[in-house]
Amino acid sequence: MAHKLQGSRPEGWLLSLLMVPVILITLAPVVRLFIEGITVDDQLDSGLFTEVLLRGSTQSALWHSLFTAGVGTVISVLIGGAFAFLVALTDVRAKAALVFSLMIPMMIPPQITALAWTQVMGPSSVLLKTLGMAPPLGAPQPLYSPMGIALLLGIQHSSIVFLTLRAGLRSIPPETVEAARISGAKGLRVWWQIVLPLCLPSLAAGTAMAFVTALGNFGIPAILGIPAGYSTLPTLIYQRLSGMGTTVLSEVAVLAILIGAVALLGVFLHRYFLGQRAYGLVGLATRPLEVRLGQTRWMVEFTLWAVIATILVLPILALIVTSLVPAYGVPLSWETATFAGWHETLFRQPVTARAFRNSLLLATGASLVLMAVSLPLAWSMQRHPNRITRIFDVLVDLPYALPGVVLAIACILMFINLPFTEYTLYGTIWIIFIAYLARFFTIMLRPVQSALQQLDPSMEEAAQSAGAGLACRLRTILLPLTAPAAAAGAILVFLTAFNELTVSALLWSSGSETLGVVIFNLDDSGETVMASAVSVTVVLVVIALMGAIQFMSKFMPKGVVPWQK
């Protein structure tokens, strides 16, 4: 009957072995990248590092990155902050719909955002031509500029600020505000002296995260900046690598480390501010704060929906309009409207068909593999924590938080020569798949972890004393109870992978194009109508999947759906 103590739960320790492949896939490439940056021919050498850093192109790209991400973050804070305060603190109606609509820009891939906005402005905008408002031919496209890039980065990431700040606002117990009002404070004074100081760490954390995400954005500066000759670090890396091939790998590794370092600084700031958030607020925020707006309520609501219309409806409308004309630049009317572009992209072009299939396979594969690994991994991290699992828990966010180009370069370095073999994964679809596993691991793991943490540990212990072994407990108790969270995580992974551009832009090869790459290439080669048609399809898929998660959210534990609670 009795087993030796160490071997008493052999299955438990067997599960810990899962850590080995998981760490190899998620963290090893980043380490490999760092080593590449500081060595030349396997010797410690900072010569290349300093040489690349001192180049004019590097420094201007760094400055461009900081400038666009910085201004973009200010815009994100203005939009996301205003929405968070108004939605979380006042009695505006239809909050769920507002939140859902504000989330869509974040989930729409950035290259589609950029493409859509170029259809709203500029001399060849089909929408403006149709309305007869287009500027004369030869007028500049106002978005092909640093401020244009910053504006779209700001819109794209405003929901990050919104979500973090709203979560902070919701954790403020209403008693603190009621106590201030009993003391005689009113209106903006309460906001300024009580609410704002309490939510400042959340606001700062959201700001840091928005900055990091903007810094790593590739789609927007690629579509708007490349035509204007304005390079940020991600687009510089892309241009160098696609122009010169793998001979410049060491050099772009340095660039990747540079942007990775700046991003890491932002990640640390984000963590620091989140840590500051624990003020030790007493009382559960059961009732959310709700300030009555009274007479001005309809005005506030109108403004909020007008902003949503501008940043969401308008660009999508422009995309749809463009996708329906026979050739780019022709105004849309009943006579000119045609589905030729749609037909061409969806049924005739082998590249788009292949891209749809690739993206579908990659997204499905990544979500299935991650779903299968996450529950046993999260279980062993929670029940058998050791130094390795704790470090992994901190670092698993890294492949997602670091800019996509950094991960892409890291994966190329890691897998261009598989250790001990002649094989290479570079140029195959597998390198994209592995990069997706690494990048989206945290999206899948966190909801499962939080579902597992919210589970009363005695649920499992009750099964254990009923005689159930580990495999039996995982299957009959833990799996059914964490399934909704795992499903939500899987849909989020699918959604993000389906739209992904940054990583695949550097890793694709002929035959392994993804949807993101195809949209980018179609636009790059002037096939704007077809690019728009593909984009509209993608946007529809995104909204449908988000709707599915929204529908499922009432069956899920708290904190699983990112835009709820």
Next chain:
Amino acid sequence: MAKVTLCDVSKNFDGVPALSEVSATIKDGEFVALLGPSGCGKTTLLRLIAGFEAPCEGEILVDEGTVASARTNTLVPPEARNMGIVFQSYALWPHMSVLRNIAYPLEVGGMARAQREAKVAAALQMTGLTKYADRMPAALSGGQRQRVALARCLVADPTAVLLDEPLANLDLALRGAMRDAFAAFHQRTGATMIYVTHDQTEAMAMADRVAVIVEGRIVQFAPPETLYNEPANSFVAGFVGDGAVVDVNAGDRIGPTAVQVTFMGQPVTARSHTDRPNRLCIRPEDLTVSDQGVLRAKVRQCTYLGGRFRLSLKTGHGADLVVFSAKRVDVDSTLGLTIATPWAFTQEAAHG
């Protein structure tokens, strides 16, 4: 059903001791309560017996078989111990019906279907849950959930039933009813039951013996009436029952179980097992309000308990006493008291 033996069991969490050198034998079919303030280690002891924790030192035996030993590094995992446990949160699986919750231990054990159904039906019947068999746990009241948890842990005929503060989440009225149900259940099944609680009335009402645990040590393990009448130290005297503990000077022994002590300048005969006791435990029953009483004390507080009044008194020597009175007494008035034979014991310095 079985006997459970603990031999010098110690448990540390990250170097912080939770249990120190605990030794005890729980007899076959006995109902034992582990009583102590929160954080005293009573739940840790229960989890050691269940197998969720491994002892750092010592051994645990069920009947004559070792289930955990720090010396030989052995640990029988919980799933192989066949113990039933009822958690404070009940830990019913929310995705299974009442029937499936109860049937689970038998399913896991691979019991044949017909036999399984008969046992589950019997467990449902015994806990009065037959008509709720198809409900989900979320649709049950607190008391019903409690009974499902009990039925689930009994269905597989466990060697012992472990209960971790099972009444803590129930309201007062239901608590009384469930207390009677547990006692009746224990009588009917003769199961070995180990019951963790911080509520002394619960422990005293149900258990055959109570182990009082303080700071990871069992300070007294005795039947409830012994705890009340003959507490081993100040903690037990204060934790169990009402009354006061005062310092005394011991005089001469006047029999095998009696000793003369001096209390408030008066000679008092006390029950004691030791020669030179230094503390006196005065229960309210030991005192009687009487005008002839030589002991004088001032009334500090008078609380109506229904049927009688509880008086808090302060003597001229500064000792606090408690006495019951049939009539209301004015606060700050002075009373005379006569004293029966209280319990005297030796308090060691370490326990203050």
